[in-house]
Amino acid sequence: MLRNRLPQLALVALVLFLLVFPTLFPEPFLLRTMILVLLWSVLGLAWNIIGGYAGQVSFGHAIFFGLGAYTSTLLLNNWGISPWLGMLGGALVAVIVSAIIGWPSFRLAGHYFAIATIAAGEIFAVLFRNLKWAGGAVGLYLPIVRGDRLVDFQFNESKAMYYYIVLGMLVATALVTYWIERTRMGYYLKAIREDPDAARSLGINVTRYKLYAMVISAALAAMAGTFYAQFVLYVSPKTVFPLALSIQMALVAILGGTGTLAGPIIGAAVLIPMAEYTRVYLAGRVGGLHLVVYGLLIVLISIYQPGGLMALLRNWQHRRRQRKLAQAAPVTAPAGGMGDGSV
Amino acid sequence: MIRRSKLLFTVVSLAVVLAVMVAGCAAPAAPGPAPSAQEETAAQAPAGSEAASEAVNEILVGAIYPLSGSLAATGVDLKNAVELATDIVNNEYDLNLPLAKTAGLPNMGGAKIRLVLGDHEADPEKGAAEAERLINNEKVAALVGSYNSAVTATASQVAEREGVPFLNPESTSPTLTERGFQWFFRTTPYDKLFAENFFQFLDEMKAKGYDVSNVAILNENTLWGTDVATLENQYAEEYGYNVAANIPYEANAADVSSEVQKLKAAGEAVLLQASYVSDAILYMQTYKQLDYAPTAIIAMDAGFVASEFVETLGDDANYILSREVWALDLAESKPIIKAVNDMYKERYGTNMNGNSARAFTGMLVLADAINRAGSTDPAAIQAALMETDIPADQIIMPWKGIRFDPETHQNTLGSGIIVQILDGEYKTVWPFDLASAEIVWPFPKWSER
Amino acid sequence: MSVETTLLVQTLVSGLLIGFVFALISVGLTLIFGVMDIVNFAHGEHLMLAMYFTYWLYTLWGVDPLYAVPVVAGLLFLLGVLTYRLVIRHVLDAPMLAQIFVTFGLMVFLRNLAQLLWSEDFRRIGDTLVTGRLELFGIFIGTPQLVASVGAALTTGALYWFLKNTRTGWALEATAENKEVAGLMGIDPERMFALAWGLALASVGVAGALLATFNPIFPEVGAVFVLVAYVAVALGGFGSVTGAFVAGIIIGVVQVMGGFLWEPRFKTILVYGIYLGIVFIRPQGLFGRR
Secondary structure, three states, X not given: OHHHHHHHHHHHHHHHHHHHHHHHOOOHHHHHHHHHHHHHHHHHHHHHHHHHHOOOOOOOOHHHHHHHHHHHHHHHHHHOOOHHHHHHHHHHHHHHHHHHHHHHHOOOOHHHHHHHHHHHHHHHHHHHHHOHHHOHHHOEEOOOOOOOOHHHOOOOOOOHHHHHHHHHHHHHHHHHHHHHHHOHHXXXXXXXXXXXXXXXXXXXXXXXXXXXXXXXXXXXXXXXXXXXXXXXOEEOHHHHOOHHHHHHHHHHHHHHOOOOOHHHHHHHHHHHHHHHHHHHHXXXXXXXXXXXXXXXXXXXXXXXXXXXXXXXXXXHHHHHHHHHHHHHOOOOOOOHHHOOOOO | OHHHHHHHHHHXXXXXXXXXXXXXXXXXXXXXXOOOOOOOOOOOOOOOOOOOOOOOOEEEEEEEEOOOOOOHHHHHHHHHHHHHHXXXXXXXXXXXXXXXXXXXXXXXXXXEEEEEEEEOOOOHHHHHHHHHHHHHXXXXXXXXXXXXXXXXXXXXXXXXXXXXXXXXXXXXXXXXHOOOOOOEEEXXXXXXXXXXXXXXXXXXXXXXXXXXXXXXEEEEOOHHHHHHHHHHHHHHHHHOOEEXXXXXXXXXXXXXXXXXXXXXXXXXXXXXXXXXXXXXXXXXXXXXXXXXXXXXXXXXXXXXXXXXXXXXXXXXXXXXXXXXXXXXXXXXXXXXXXXXXXXHHHHHOOOOOHHHHHHHHHHHHHHHHHHHHOOOOHHHHHHHHHOOOEEHHHOOXXXXXXXXXXXXXXXXXXXXXXXXXXXXXXXXXXXXXXXXOOOXXXXXXXXHO | OOHHHHXXXXXXXXXXXXXXXXXXHHHHHHHHHHHHOOOOOOHHHHHHHHHHXXXXXXXXXXXXXXXXXXXXXHHHHHHHHHHHHHOHHHHOOOOHHHHHHHHHHHHHHHHHHHHHHHOXXXXXXXXXXXXXXXXXXXXXXXXXXXXXXXXXXXXXXXXXXXXXXXXXXXXXXXXXXXHHHHHHOOOOHHHHHHHHHHHHHHHHHHHHHHHOOOOOEOOOHHHHHHHHHHHHHHHHOOOOXXXXXXXXXXXXXXXXXXXXXXXXXXHHHHHHHHHHHXXXXXXXXXXXXX
C-alpha cells in the first residue's frame, strides 16, 4: 500500500529536507552551493516555460536576468527604492522588453528564433558595457547594509535567509509552472509546440499564447536576477548578461527534461554542484570539465532521449511497472500498450 | 528504443558519477572541510576549532590571483612572487627586508605563514567566490590579491562584508580606495598618480624642446581601462593638452582595424593606451600592419609590461614607453633589488617585473603587520596595518616607504617611473634623474627600423 | 588622395579583406542548412578546431600554415563526415528542438574541451610565409589578410563551380531542393548529407588555417565568427551559397567601416542589428528561396 504512495512520500521528504537544510548544513560553502542550485532551478523553470512548454528555444534569456538585476540595483542606488519593489520593477521591465523582442520574432522558425535571441542577448551585453549611467563595464556595486533586516534584502551574518527566500521563489515558480501545465494555457502551448499550423487552424491564437509564455518566463528570470544582485552585491555586464548564462539556463532545463516541472530542478541539482566542485577542486586547471561533460550529455540526450533525465526516469518507471504486470499475469497476451507490434 | 534508453541511462549516470568522482577525488592539496560529496554532515571541524591551540604553528593567508584563463601568465608571476616572499619570511635570510632575518614570525613564536591559493580566472564573480571560500572554509587570517581591478573590487567586497583584512599590492583603479572600506589596504600607487605622471612627463619633454600638444586616448572598457581614460582626460584638460581622440574598445578584441583607423584619422598625437596583454599585442601588430606610428605610445603598464609582450613581438615591441612601478635597472641604485631578483631568477627562471615586485612587497607588508599584531585576529591585523611604517631602504620598490592613509588606506609614499623598451629590455627613462638610458623620441616609423 | 579619402579607402579595404573570410565561413553554414535544414550551432567551434590544428602543425612540426591549408581542410572534411555519421544522422527525423540541441551541445562540448586541453591562453603563430604587408597607393594591405581573402574567394569559387558543374554537385543541389524526389531519382541522401557536412567543414578548415596566420587563437575564437556567419546566412538567404558569400563581404565591410565611422565598440551591435533587421523585414534575405 505504501509503495503506491512512494512518489508523494518522496516529495514530502524532499520538501522537509529542503526546509531544514540550512540547520543541518550551515557550512557556508555548502549553503551557497545549495542556494545556487535553487536559483538555477528557478532560472531553468523560467526558461522552460518558453523553451520547453512553448517550444521556442531561446539562447538569450540572460537579457531578462540581467535586466532584473540592473533595474533593482539602479532603483536602489539612485533612489533608495527597496529591492523588493525593485524586483517588481525589474519584472516589469523584463515583461516589456520580452514582449518587444518576442512579438516580431515569434513568426521565425525555430533556428532563426534561436539565433535572434543570441543576437539580442549580445546587443544587450554590449549596450550595458557602454552605458555610463548604468555603470558601464565597471558594473554597479550595491551598498553594504548591516543589520540583516528582511526589508533590506541583504544578509551578511548568515546566508540562511537568502536560502529561504530563494526556496520561496522556487516554490512560487514551480506553482506557476504547475498552473501553466494543468490549465488551458499548458494545453494550448503543447499544441503550439507540436504543430503550430494545426494549432492555428484550431483557432488558437499562437502569437498571443507564445507571448504569454514569453513574458511570464522573462518576469521570473528577472526576479531571479534581483535576488542574485542582492546576494552577490555586484552587477556587471560580464556577470549577468553573458551568453554563457543563457546557455546554462537552457542546459539546466534540457538536461533535466524540457516541458516538465521536475526537469529543470533535477538539471540544476546535477549541474550546479558539479560546476562548483569542479571549479574549487580542480582550481582552474581543468576548469571547464563540467561543461565538457554537459556538452556531451546534451548531445547524447538529444540523440537518444530528448526528454532528458525526466524522460529516462519515466521510461524506467514505466518499464518496471510493465515488468511487474507481466510477472503478475504471465499467461495473458502481452499488453497492447507495449507497442511491440501486432499480435 | 528500450535498449537504447538503458544504454543512455547507464552512460548518463556513469558520466555524472564519474564527473562527481573526478571533482571530488582529484582534489590535490585541498585541505579543509569542503565536502567532496553531498553526504557530508555539519560535523566537519576545520580550523574552526580555534578554541584549543591558538598557539598557532601556522598562519593561513589567502592569495587570489588569475592562475588560469587569459591572464594565467601574469598570474604565475604573481604567485611566484608571493611564494618567494612567504619563504623569506618563514626562513632565515641575510637581507634587509622585513622578517627576513628571522624564521617565521618572531612575535608569534616563530609561526610560519602558509599560503592558500585561489584562482579567479580574471572573473569578478569567481574572485568573490574564492574570497568567500578562503575566508569561510579555509579560515584564512587575511587575503592578498588580485591584480585585476575588477576582481579585486568584488573579492575585497567579500572581505569587507566578512571583516577580514585584504591587502592589494597591484590593482591600480582609483575606485578601489574610494569606497570607504575599512578592511581594504593598498600598497601600490594608483592610476590617478600615474595618469598625472604622464602629463608631468610630457611637460618636461616640452621643456626639452619637443613639440607635444595632442594626445589620443585608447582604452579597454572594463573597470581599469575606463578609470584610466577618465583620469587621462581630466589631467589633459588640467595640463592644457588637446585630446584628439577618445577611443574605448571592447576588451579581448579579435580585430582592431577600425580602432587603429580612427587613431590615424585623429592625426599626429601622443597615444595613451590602456590594454591588457592580448589586446596590447594585437594592437602593436595592427599598428605595424597599417603603418600607424604616433609621436609616442605611452602605455599604462599592464599588458605592455607582461613578459609575453616582448616575447611575442620581439623587435616590434621596441620604443614603447610605459609607466611602470619598477624596473630591473633600478638595482643600480638599490642593491637589494638585485639580491631579490637573483633569488627570483634562480627559482623561477625569469627576472622580476613590476607585477611580481609589487606582489612580493605586498606580501611582506602583510606579514609584517601580522607579526606586529601578534595574533590572527582580523581586528588586530587591521590595527597593525594601519600603523605600518616601512622605510624606503627595506623595500625593493622605488618608493619613499609604506604608510597607509588613515582614511583611504592607500599607501601615500608610492611613486611611478616611465620605462622604454630598448633592444627588448625595459629601461628607466623618467624621472630623468633616475634614468639609465636616453629616451628615444619620437616613435620611429615602421619603415625606418 | 586626401588623408580622409585614404583612410576611408583603407577602411573599405580592411573590411573587404575580412569580409571574404566571413564569406567562406558562412558558405559552409548555408550549405548544411540548405541541404538538410539544420543550423550547425557548432560551426564556430569547427573553425576554432581548424585554427588550433593549424597552430599545432606549425608549433610541433614547423608546417607553415599555407601548406597546412590542404591538410587542415582534409582533416575537417573527415571531421564533418564523422560528425554527420555519429551525431547528426540520428536527429534528422527528430523534432526541431532535438536538432537545435544536438549541435548546440556539440558547441558546448567542443568549446570547453578546447579550453580543457589547451587552456584559455591566447596563442599566436609567429613568422610565416605570408608575414608582412603590401603598400598600394598609400593603402596598406597585410599579406596574411590578403592571402586569406584570396584563398577564401578561391575556395568559394571552387565550391560554387563544384555545385554547378559536376554531377555530384547537382546531386547535392537536388537533395537540397527536395530530398524525397532526389531519392527517387537514385541519389542517396545519406551520402549527400555526409558530403554536405564534409564540404562545409572543409571550407571552414580552409578559413581557419588562413585566419590562423594573423588572428589570435583561443577556445572562444569561434564565437565571434559564427555570429557573423549566422547573420550572413540570414542576409544572403538561407541555403544560398552565392547569397552567403555576398552577405559575408557586406558584413565585413559594414563592421569595419561602421566601427570607423561611428564607434568601434559598437561594431558588434551593428552586425546583430542587421540580423534582426533582416529577419523581421525580409526573412528570405537577398537571394533566399524560402
